[in-house]
Amino acid sequence: MELRRRLIMLPPITIILLALIVWFYPSSADFRLDNPGWNGLEKFVAEFNASPATHLQRSSLPPGRTALVVVPLEKFTEPELLQLKDYVSSGGMLAVFDDYGNGNQLLDYLGLEARFTGRPLLDPLFNHKSEWLPRIMDLPAIRVARGVESVVLNHPSSLAGVSRDEVLARSSAFSFLDLDGDGAPGETEPTGPLPVLARVMIGKGSVVLMADPSILINGMIDIGDNRAFLRNVLDIGGAGARVFVDESHHGKAPLDEAKKALAVTHGALSAPLGMMGLVGTVLTLSLRPIWQRKGERVG
Amino acid sequence: MKKLLVTLAAIASAAAMAGLTSCTAPAALVLHENPTTAKSLFPARSLILLHLRDIASDISAEDLAKARSVIRNTPYASVPRELQHIIERYNQYSSDLVNSFEELEAVLDRASWLTSEGRLAEARRELERAKVALSRTERLIQDLKGAARTVANQLGAFAALAPAKLTEAYDQLQRATETLESQREKYRRLSLSLEAPTAKEEAELEPTEVTLDLDTAKIFVGESMIASGSITSRGSSLPNRRLTILVNGRPAATVHAAADGSYQQRVEIPYKYVPSMTVQASYTPTDNDLGTYVASVSQPRQVETTFLETALDIRVPDKALRGLPLTVAGAVTSPDDAAPGKRTVRVLLGEEVLASFYTQGSFSQRAVIRPQTPAGSYPLTIAVDAEGPYSGISRQKLLEVMEPSLAVKAPQFLFVPGSVDAAVTISPEIETPSDAVVRLKLGENTTVLNASEHKTFAGTLDVPLSLVLIGPQRLEASVEGLEHKGPLHTATRTVVVINLANIGIVALLLLPVGLIARKRMRGRPRTDYAEAGLPKGIAEPAESTPPLQTQRTTRFGDEGSRILAAYMKAAQAIAEARDVPVRSHQTLREFIGVAALNGAVEAFMELTATAERTLYSAHIIDMAEAVRAENLATMVEEVMKDGAS
Numbered sequence: 001m002e003l004r005r006r007l008i009m010l011p012p013i014t015i016i017l018l019a020l021i022v023w024f025y026p027s028s029a030d031f032r033l034d035n036p037g038w039n040g041l042e043k044f045v046a047e048f049n050a051s052p053a054t055h056l057q058r059s060s061l062p063p064g065r066t067a068l069v070v071v072p073l074e075k076f077t078e079p080e081l082l083q084l085k086d087y088v089s090s091g092g093m094l095a096v097f098d099d100y101g102n103g104n105q106l107l108d109y110l111g112l113e114a115r116f117t118g119r120p121l122l123d124p125l126f127n128h129k130s131e132w133l134p135r136i137m138d139l140p141a142i143r144v145a146r147g148v149e150s151v152v153l154n155h156p157s158s159l160a161g162v163s164r165d166e167v168l169a170r171s172s173a174f175s176f177l178d179l180d181g182d183g184a185p186g187e188t189e190p191t192g193p194l195p196v197l198a199r200v201m202i203g204k205g206s207v208v209l210m211a212d213p214s215i216l217i218n219g220m221i222d223i224g225d226n227r228a229f230l231r232n233v234l235d236i237g238g239a240g241a242r243v244f245v246d247e248s249h250h251g252k253a254p255l256d257e258a259k260k261a262l263a264v265t266h267g268a269l270s271a272p273l274g275m276m277g278l279v280g281t282v283l284t285l286s287l288r289p290i291w292q293r294k295g296e297r298v299g
Numbered sequence: 300m301k302k303l304l305v306t307l308a309a310i311a312s313a314a315a316m317a318g319l320t321s322c323t324a325p326a327a328l329v330l331h332e333n334p335t336t337a338k339s340l341f342p343a344r345s346l347i348l349l350h351l352r353d354i355a356s357d358i359s360a361e362d363l364a365k366a367r368s369v370i371r372n373t374p375y376a377s378v379p380r381e382l383q384h385i386i387e388r389y390n391q392y393s394s395d396l397v398n399s400f401e402e403l404e405a406v407l408d409r410a411s412w413l414t415s416e417g418r419l420a421e422a423r424r425e426l427e428r429a430k431v432a433l434s435r436t437e438r439l440i441q442d443l444k445g446a447a448r449t450v451a452n453q454l455g456a457f458a459a460l461a462p463a464k465l466t467e468a469y470d471q472l473q474r475a476t477e478t479l480e481s482q483r484e485k486y487r488r489l490s491l492s493l494e495a496p497t498a499k500e501e502a503e504l505e506p507t508e509v510t511l512d513l514d515t516a517k518i519f520v521g522e523s524m525i526a527s528g529s530i531t532s533r534g535s536s537l538p539n540r541r542l543t544i545l546v547n548g549r550p551a552a553t554v555h556a557a558a559d560g561s562y563q564q565r566v567e568i569p570y571k572y573v574p575s576m577t578v579q580a581s582y583t584p585t586d587n588d589l590g591t592y593v594a595s596v597s598q599p600r601q602v603e604t605t606f607l608e609t610a611l612d613i614r615v616p617d618k619a620l621r622g623l624p625l626t627v628a629g630a631v632t633s634p635d636d637a638a639p640g641k642r643t644v645r646v647l648l649g650e651e652v653l654a655s656f657y658t659q660g661s662f663s664q665r666a667v668i669r670p671q672t673p674a675g676s677y678p679l680t681i682a683v684d685a686e687g688p689y690s691g692i693s694r695q696k697l698l699e700v701m702e703p704s705l706a707v708k709a710p711q712f713l714f715v716p717g718s719v720d721a722a723v724t725i726s727p728e729i730e731t732p733s734d735a736v737v738r739l740k741l742g743e744n745t746t747v748l749n750a751s752e753h754k755t756f757a758g759t760l761d762v763p764l765s766l767v768l769i770g771p772q773r774l775e776a777s778v779e780g781l782e783h784k785g786p787l788h789t790a791t792r793t794v795v796v797i798n799l800a801n802i803g804i805v806a807l808l809l810l811p812v813g814l815i816a817r818k819r820m821r822g823r824p825r826t827d828y829a830e831a832g833l834p835k836g837i838a839e840p841a842e843s844t845p846p847l848q849t850q851r852t853t854r855f856g857d858e859g860s861r862i863l864a865a866y867m868k869a870a871q872a873i874a875e876a877r878d879v880p881v882r883s884h885q886t887l888r889e890f891i892g893v894a895a896l897n898g899a900v901e902a903f904m905e906l907t908a909t910a911e912r913t914l915y916s917a918h919i920i921d922m923a924e925a926v927r928a929e930n931l932a933t934m935v936e937e938v939m940k941d942g943a944s
Contacts, residue, residue, distance in 0.1 A: 030331075038333045038334075038335065039331070039333070049788075049789065124343060124346060124377075125346045125347070125350060125376050125377060126372065126375050126376055126377070127377055128334065128337070129334070129337040129338065129339045129377075130332075130337045130338060130339070132332065132337070133332075133334060133337055135375050137371075137372045137375060138368075147673065150375050152334075154331045154332065154334060155331045155332065172372070173353070174346055174349075174350070214331035217331070219333055219334050219335065220334060223334060227673070228673055231671050231673070235671060239669065239671060240669070240670055240671065266767075266770070269767075270767045270770075275767075275801075279805060279808060282805075282809065283808060283809070283812060287812055287815075287816075
């Protein structure tokens, strides 16, 4: 009997233990705002006082003096695309950080000719340790180059369809697009300088295109002059612009989904109805022996 | 049954842990790598040579701005450590060569212009400078070639089995450095082309002489003086010639000579706050004088200039927090004048103007450092602009701009209902602007903290009501500046909120439930069952029946043994289900009393009666009774199992 009781208690204890682990275990997914690891955005959030914009609700995105950072690893829905377009047209600054994701879907919707090439940009001469981490030194725009001598990227891509006036940063003449994936420059592969940062005006606002979202992660923000560079890029929306980060297209990791579910549950239980339901359930389970006993007597 | 339960529990736990493992596996949607573990790779050797070639090519093509840009990028090239020094030398030679070519171009341009102006003496001086620059470029080109050869040698370009790309790259570098010779030669020819006509012109043209006198040797800035003199050529006056009066080399006035070649002109001394100035009169041939006369300049005259000096006292902090204002104070005075008048003062951080204002003496001014300013040391300059006879002045001090960090002091555990006394300290502890707004937020409640004497901000915040019994919440502190909307800096602290009210309510609800449940779990008293009475048709066993366990089942024959075995089986099932052990001193009937059967009462009663008849009476047990007893035992056992599950 004793063993039976213990076995009955084991599943709920396991569930509670797992819930605690899921709650407190740090996120390790790419680009998560609460991820303190090398691939998270915790430093970016602290440095730039960034707030999450989990749902692209227009009411939570005041267009004036704001910058919305988007890393489109997942596709946008039609309503989201419309809201982004409205946000930019009303004067907001949309910063799209993408290389191999779904940024082109957004650019197409906005009616821009610019595109992310979606191919790796390598630089075998000017780089940080590896050709996959090219160094950018060609910053023709003064507003981006202030306090910046070089920027280091991490497996970036490049931009196409941008005019000379729109380009804000370019790779070196020794860089190339690795179309065939062999890591070596081929005769038919485009060589540098290639644009990696551009700004396009739409209505009252602007869209900034950066061909490498990895520059935002904790492991990259302290390298070279990346921090000052990011500050200059976000200041394009106005000095001291409030920074928002759209998390809803960063991809879904099981741990983060579990955390989200726990947070929703916690929120539901904190609400009046939820708390009453919980108390009611506990009362029901506790009084069950009595009800069963009454039922047998009547029978 | 037990084994089944244990197995199920183990499987469930293993599945849960496996689920957790999958939860912790990071998503791999984007291709990027950890930069700290990235492997160092050096580029193809030929690329290094091609980069050096680009520098030389840009210099040769006279695209000196581009050459400078490429030179600036060289330190960022990934090169083997053993090559870094020689490549730095190549870079330095290239940079010096660019400077020399720029100087040559400027000097030769000026010499050409001076010659066209007839200012042959000056043109000659410029040509001498050009010769020196040419000599320097020749040396630098040789040094550059030497460095290029060294780099190529270390890269193995001269080895017997050097790769074709490497040798090709070196050939290109060599050709590029050779073109530097051509560039230098071009400048040399230009210089020679200017020397000859200068000398020729000097021999053919008529010399001129200009004299200059000033009516004063000391003057206040902004005031004027009379400059006079004459212009002659070989003793003969040159009437109606246009002369330029130069002050410190800059034209200050023009005058035409009179019929006798003399001139007189009022010249205003500019507002330049220097102790003396040089005045000269200059003649440049124009119109018909071109090709006839040589340009000339008078002997320089020194005039002592005076002005009212400005003194500046400043009081500025050593450290400041970005995003928050700092106060600069001081006083602008003039030792020579008691009432200096309104002066413009500017506060600069590096080259950025933080504030600009007017003052007539003492001042105390706020200047806000932009939140975007990176932390670091900057020169803070307080500059007073020159105004009329008053000179300007500036004072500079190094200011360390720091990132403020907020420390929130509050109890770790907060109770609802209640309030929390919290304090926020901004560090580093430097002068915090009194008008900075520090807010504290917990859930939906926000309060503004007041500055205290010890450079902290303190206040009381009501803990918001919620229905959570106990849980973590974020206590958030933020600093806002008046000039900037929204929080400049924030800090959070996790506190545990304990909702005493809710815990009390829940405890009150659950306490009686718990008590009742505990009471039920302990079992029924014997009298309850005895009062209920036995079911009809069951013979009541004798009260003085001895305990079952002292009996031996073997002496009762097969049927009797089977009946007793069935009873033992049923009793054991009841004992496990009800957690009531079979005690040695108990009679069969006493066992019924303590068992507190809820189900299978009739069956077990019948079985008990049968067992007692077997034990204590002379009744002869037949097979049917034995079978019946076994069936009853099975029934009891099943009921007990159902009850347990």
